[in-house]
Amino acid sequence: MSKTKKSIDEQVALLMQGTEYGDEQLMKAMADELRERLIEAEKENRPLRVYCGYDPTSTDLHLGHTITMRKLRQFQELGHEVTFLIGSYTALVGDPSDKNKARPILTEEQVLENAQTYAEQAFRVLDREKTIVRYNGEWLSELSLVDLIRLGQNFTVQQFLARENFAKRLASEEPIYLHETFYALMQGYDAVAMETDVQVGGTDQLFNIIVAGRKLQSALGQKPLVGIITGILPGTDGVQRMSKSTGNIVPINSGAQDMYGKVMSVPDAAMGAYARLATRWTPAEIEAVESEVASGELHPRDAKMKLAQEITTIFYDEEAAQEAEDAFKRVFQQGDVPEDIPEYKLAEGQTLLDVLADSGIVSSRGEARRMVQQNAVSLDGEKLTDMHGSFPSPGVLRVGRRKFLRVVD
Numbered sequence: 001m002s003k004t005k006k007s008i009d010e011q012v013a014l015l016m017q018g019t020e021y022g023d024e025q026l027m028k029a030m031a032d033e034l035r036e037r038l039i040e041a042e043k044e045n046r047p048l049r050v051y052c053g054y055d056p057t058s059t060d061l062h063l064g065h066t067i068t069m070r071k072l073r074q075f076q077e078l079g080h081e082v083t084f085l086i087g088s089y090t091a092l093v094g095d096p097s098d099k100n101k102a103r104p105i106l107t108e109e110q111v112l113e114n115a116q117t118y119a120e121q122a123f124r125v126l127d128r129e130k131t132i133v134r135y136n137g138e139w140l141s142e143l144s145l146v147d148l149i150r151l152g153q154n155f156t157v158q159q160f161l162a163r164e165n166f167a168k169r170l171a172s173e174e175p176i177y178l179h180e181t182f183y184a185l186m187q188g189y190d191a192v193a194m195e196t197d198v199q200v201g202g203t204d205q206l207f208n209i210i211v212a213g214r215k216l217q218s219a220l221g222q223k224p225l226v227g228i229i230t231g232i233l234p235g236t237d238g239v240q241r242m243s244k245s246t247g248n249i250v251p252i253n254s255g256a257q258d259m260y261g262k263v264m265s266v267p268d269a270a271m272g273a274y275a276r277l278a279t280r281w282t283p284a285e286i287e288a289v290e291s292e293v294a295s296g297e298l299h300p301r302d303a304k305m306k307l308a309q310e311i312t313t314i315f316y317d318e319e320a321a322q323e324a325e326d327a328f329k330r331v332f333q334q335g336d337v338p339e340d341i342p343e344y345k346l347a348e349g350q351t352l353l354d355v356l357a358d359s360g361i362v363s364s365r366g367e368a369r370r371m372v373q374q375n376a377v378s379l380d381g382e383k384l385t386d387m388h389g390s391f392p393s394p395g396v397l398r399v400g401r402r403k404f405l406r407v408v409d
Helices: 008-016 024-044 063-077 108-122 145-152 157-161 164-171 178-193 203-219 256-264 268-278 283-295 300-315 318-333 352-359 365-373
Strands: 049-054 081-086 131-135 198-202 226-230 343-345 377-379 395-399 403-408
Touching: 008 024, 008 063, 024 226, 049 063, 049 178, 063 081, 063 198, 063 226, 063 268, 081 108, 108 131, 145 178, 157 164, 157 178, 178 203, 198 203, 203 226, 256 300, 256 318, 268 283, 268 300, 283 300, 300 318, 343 352, 352 365, 352 395, 352 403
Parallel strands: 049 081, 049 198, 081 131, 198 226, 343 403
Antiparallel strands: 377 395, 395 403
C-alpha cells in the first residue's frame, strides 16, 4: 500500500472498505461521521482513538479472526492511536452475539493465559511498537452493582429480545440467561472508559457497538463513537463463515505453503471478500485487479495467485510467499508430488478406510468416507473408490488437492 499522505476522502474509502451494516443509511451515516472525525483530528493535530476488543476464549487463530486487526492496522498506518483491548472481564461473561446458546464461562486464569498467546499472534498483523494493549478488567472490576444498574437504565428488555440470536432462541424455547444481557453493557462501557472515537468490530458486534457503545457514551456526556463494522470472512468453501467447527479455516500458524494453498482453494466468487477484508490493497488496487479479470486481461487463477501471495506475505514474508507459490505450481499445476511428505507403514489386511483414518491424513473415518465418495482420493494418480477392500499397494496417496501420504510396506 502506498505510504504517501492520503486525502480525507481516500482515508474514508480505505477505512470503510469491506464494511457491512445491513442498512445503507446507517453505512452512509457512519462514513459521514468518520469523515467529520478525521477532519476534526487533522485540525486539532491529534490522532483518533481507535480500539477493538478481543475476548481470548481460545488461542488458535485463523484468518477470519484477523479481519478486524487488518482494519486496526489501516488506522495505524494513517497515524491514529490503536488499542488492542483484551476482554479480561467480558470473556468471563461470554459474548452471546454470534451464538444460539450461552457460551461456557471461563475462569480469569484461562482468559489471561489465552490472552498472552492471542496478543502475540495479533502482532503478525498489528505494528507492535504502535499498539497499546489494555485489559478491560482495569475499569469493569471497579463497577459496583449500583453502577451496573444505572448503565442498564439506558436500555429496554425489548431491545435485547429483538436481537436476531436472542429472538431465535426465544422462538425455539432455548434459554436466554440474564447475565448474557450484561455483555453489551460491559462492552459499551469499554468505549466510555477509553473515550473512544472509533470502535472496530465484525457484523456480529453491530448491536454492542452501534447501540450499546454509542448510547452509553451519549448518556455519559461523550460524543458517540464511529462504528466500523467489518464483514465476516467466508471460509475456504466461499459460503459459510470461517470457523474451526466447519473445518473451512485458513490457520495463521500452519506455514506459508499451507496458507497459500488454502487461499488458492477459495472459490472465485469469494475473491472479492478476501481482497477487501484480508489484504493491504487499497480500493483503487482492488478495482484495478477486478477490472482486469472482468475484461479478460487477467485470468481468475492468476488473480487468485496474486491474492494468495499477498495474504501469505502479510503473515510470513515475501520470500516465504514466493517459495509457497513455487511449491504450489510444482504440485498443482505441474502435477509434482511434494518432496517432504509423511510416510505411513501399511499393515496386512488394512482397507483404504483404515489407512485414511489411522494415518491421520483425515480427521475421522466420517471424513474419510466423504472424501472417497467425492472421488477426492487417489493412489499414484488413480482414483480409489472401494473404501472397504484391501488397500491396493504401496504408493503416493493423495486426498483432496493438498494432502499427500507415502504408503510403504
